[in-house]
Amino acid sequence: MTPETLDCGHPPSPHDESTTGYASNSQGKRYCYECAAEMDRDAIRAGKPITAYLSKAPSDSMYNFEVSTWPGVQLGYAWITSEYPVRNSAWGNEILCVRARLQAGEGLWREYYGRGFGEGMVINLRPCKVKVTT
Ligand SMILES: [Zn+2]
Secondary structure (H helix, E strand, O other), X not given: OOOOOOOOOOOOOOOOOOOOOXXXXXXOOEEOHHHHXXXXXXXXXXXXXEEEEEEXXXXXXXXXXXXXXXXXXXXXXXXXXXXXXXXXXXXXXXXXXXXXXXXXXXXXXXXXXXXXXXXXXEXXXXXXXXXXXX
């Protein structure tokens, strides 16, 4: 059996029965999880908004959440800055405002912010405007 090769040139990532081992973009190209995460890192480097997922940070972490891509490649951390109740929400009882630190590469972190419903939920993150000090 020859291993399948995706459009990024790698075999599908290790995965369980409920997942495919690759991500597809809008053009139908297939990328392994690491390459898909690398595209998110490119967006972070470029200061573009990204869509990610929140998961619970380990209890010894100083952050509330870990931020990862949907297959679970970790991009950074997030913490709650404020939370407020919502009525009639299908998702939860409160919206969390978070700040995130996302890693675009070795030693290169950017601050992002967004609003989401917490653990296990998708979140749209936008780059914080960073003032350059001289
Ligand atoms: Zn790849």
